[in-house]
Amino acid sequence: MVRTVKLRVRVNHEVYFALKEVEGEYRGILEDALEYGLRSGVNSFVMLKAGIYGAEREKHGGLPSHYIYTACEDASMRLKSFLKLRRLGRAYTDRPELRSVTVHLDDHLWRFGLDAIRVATKRGWVGLEPQYHKLFWMYLNGGWGLASEARFKLLEGNFVEFFIVFKKDEPKPYEPKGFIPVDLNENSVSVLLDEEPILLETNTKKITLGYEYRRWRIEKGRSTKDRDVRRKLKKLRERDKKADARRKLAKLIVMEAYESRSAIVLENLPKRAPEHMVKGVKDKQLRLRIYHSAFSSMKNAIIEKAREYGVPVMLVNPSHTSTTCPIHGARINYRPNGSNAPRVGKCPVGGELWHRDVAALYNLLRKAGDGRPMPLASTGPHDPHVINMSVWPRAKSLHSIMSEMKV
Secondary structure (H helix, E strand, C coil): CEEEEEEEEECCHHHHHHHHHHHHHHHHHHHHHHHHHHHHCCCCHHHHHHHHHHHHHHHCCCCCCHHHHHHHHHHHHHHHHHHHHHHCCCCCCCCCCCCCCCEEECCCCEECCCCCEEEEECCEEEEECCCCCHHHHHHHCCCCEEEEEEEEEEECCCEEEEEEEEECCCCCCCCCCEEEEEEECCCEEEEEECCEEEEEECCHHHHHHHHHHHHHHHHCCCCCCCHHHHHHHHCCCHHHHHHHHHHHHHHHHHHHHHHHCEEEEEECCCCCHHHHHCCCCCCHHHHHHHHHHCHHHHHHHHHHHHHHHCCCEEEECCCCCCCECCCCCCECECCCCCCCCCCEEECCCCCCEEEHHHHHHHHHHHHCCCCCCCCCCCCCCCCCEEECCCCHHHCCCHHHHHHHHHC
16 A cells, blocks of 8 residues: 655755756656657656666766656656557547656655655755654554655745655455445435434535636636636645545545444446436536546545555445335336425335435445345435534544434
8 A cells, every 4th residue: 555645845045956957857858758658669667768778877967867767667657648548539649748747766866864855966965854744644653664765846936845655565354244335426425324324415516616616717818828827726726625525534434344344335436437427418517516526536535545444345336226215126206396306206116215315325235235124114205314514524433423413
């Protein structure tokens, strides 16, 4: 397992200039490696290094030679990614574009110390003195080991972003004693905990539309190449805000499964799931919301956190989970009742009322192999407990939320 921690450091002009010099020469080596790979039809690190090492060593004589190695590794990854996208028909250019550069370091180019991180440059070793934050100490003291590789990126104002990589062996998954089904939706995540459905709001719809309106106001009548426009767009933190919610939610769910020794049951969503979901959808706003909902990112966040704790994850067929009655297997009839998207429907066989998210949770449980009798009554709508986003990110566990609600 691999985790990357980002540290932001402000350095003096001499250190910044030395790193800027390295970045410029690294970019030149990277451009040459990409050009050689495209021209020669090779994309492996070994072939790229063999093809350009001699010429680059002469051109960049004062630069530590291992920067040529790491630049070739960087070029190899970029070429493989570009060729894969081109095979899938998702490449929009005829060659990979080199927009931003993050300088890769191996164990010969950097040294870690709690007082300072040292980086090799043409002018010798320079030191960075970062303020280590809580996440860094959590990994350093939590059984994770420092990897040999690292990266740095230069920002304006003499700031340097330094990326430290931690590694840890993946624990062996335990034998589960039960199941915790999790249903992913656009604006919420539903969980069945101790036979009680919980709906955790994520406010993804509100975040998506809010940031879209802000982008529209910034770009209105102006070019996106405008420096002021680009600066304002960079300040929009939509991606960071959604990623933060995903990480916190994933940890809540995984810790509940870990403490109860249960397996997590998720829908096995197809690759590029939003493209399948928007087929036939003409509403532009709805299409935008679906694309920005990041169902697969939420699924992957839960799987990645589960790997860290050895929690088993079961991926089941997602078809008809919210439209099938868990008791009779009949198609639930969702009739509009003052709403274009009703959440409660009725089973035509037994007359049970089902909330879409609750039906999905019990169907996921059935598909995972849980054959216990249905614990709910047959006439109620079975609405889930709705947990607002102002509550669950600060909660220690889902059980603590349920206890407070019962009190």
